[in-house]
Amino acid sequence: MKPMNVGLLGLGTVGAGTFTVLSRNAEEIFRRAGRPIRIVVVAEKDVARANEITQGACRVVDDAFSVVSDAEVDIVIELIGGCGVAKELVLKAIANGKHVITANKALLAMHGNEIFAEAQKQGVTVAFEAAVAGGVPIVKAVREGLSANRIEWIAGIINGTTNFILSEMRDKGLSFDTVLKEAQRLGYAEADPTFDIEGVDAAHKITILSAIAFGIPVQFDKVYIEGISQLNAKDIKYAEQLGYRIKLLGITKRTTAGAELRVHPTLIPAKRLIANVEGAMNAVVVQGDAVGATLYYGKGAGAEPTASAVIADLVDVTRMHTADPEHRVPHLAFQPDQLVDLPILPIAEVLTCHYMRLRVQDEPGVLANITRVLADEQISIDALIQIEPGEGEDEADLILLTHLTREKRINLAIVKLEKLSVVVGKVTRIRMETLG
Ligand code: HSE
DSSP: OOOEEEEEEOOSHHHHHHHHHHHHTHHHHHHHHSSOEEEEEEEOSOHHHHHHHHTTSSEEESOHHHHHTOTTOSEEEEOSOSSSHHHHHHHHHHHTTOEEEEOOHHHHHHHHHHHHHHHHHHTOOEEOGGGTTTTSOHHHIIIIITTTSOEEEEEEEOOHHHHHHHHHHHHHOOOHHHHHHHHHHTTSSOSSOHHHHTTHHHHHHHHHHHHHHHTOOOOGGGOEEOOSTTOOHHHHHHHHHTTEEEEEEEEEEEOSSOEEEEEEEEEEETTSGGGGOOTTEEEEEEEETTTEEEEEEEEOSSHHHHHHHHHHHHHHHHHHTTSOGGGSOOTTSSOGGGOOOOOBOOGGGOEEEEEEEEEEEOSTTHHHHHHHHHHHTTOOEEEEEEOOOOTTOOEEEEEEEESSEEHHHHHHHHHHHHHSTTEEEEEEEEEEOOOO
């Protein structure tokens, strides 16, 4: 049977991993796909490096545009990243009738609607398992494995860099800045770590998950994003004392008013399995109405884990290559004409519990003043703990946990609390989820 011919754009870490795994497991992959899958051409700026990796097994070129127009190529794997040339290449490949496999979360979160519409028009597939949580087959699980369910919510640790930093901060009691430097030294964090630590990478991924969970367009511009760079080691310690862990979660939830779509540090009960996901690992909990909660765990980055997802897409695309486009799995899990316009709720309308830390003067009447502000905003307190002041200190940390409260109420309360003369400095607020 004619092999499926692949053109690979970008031979960096994941590209090289894809090349290696595809060669090493060629026989097993053939048994699964029903025909050989072979990389016939690689586009890579560093041609010498590419030649060293490919060892003459395929052509090496430095012009990626020649690959997307190459008549021999059936499937293009895009591993260049970003929304510039990668977008042009993906659209060109689709226009030329080629299936596309991509690990590019930014591209799909920002331009997915246009890209999927073009693919639909051309009768080709754009597959993207590697774009969310690397080697964890979460796209497949949500899109196919859970297709009987009405998905209620998804919450995930979908950025390994930040999970590594948070784990180290908790384990060693170190500050964010110290651990970030260590993470950069170990190669976990990039030289410019902004996308990871400020939650943008996780926001790209949760945007994609919300679309396939609820059958809505990708809407990256509506995600509320808060990273971990402002997180204080003190809060990690206090959270732990209260039986919680702080994780950077991507959360998307269906409510009667619309969908929530947010990324922020979150207190979760330490007894939850996902709270115990440590280091650079990823994990995603999906709550379906029929199945209940399911948990997916694994490596969210790295050469071979990500290659595992890319090659799973290669097998899928190969198997359905001869099927009618209408009989393939839809890009966003729901038939394209069945996508709905569920509004994305602004963060002010989101209902969650909150952790608040206030630095207060340790004197009579302080608690009365604080609880009055909360009562005025109809915020119900679940727990209130004063941390014993240190030797000779006349200020103390006060920790407050609230019941479910709409975010705008908390915001108003924080403004009022910060105006009280007994409250010193800023109030720290971290959202909480029970994930129950
Ligand atoms: N930089 C990401 C992470 C991996 O730290 O999880 C690629 O999305």
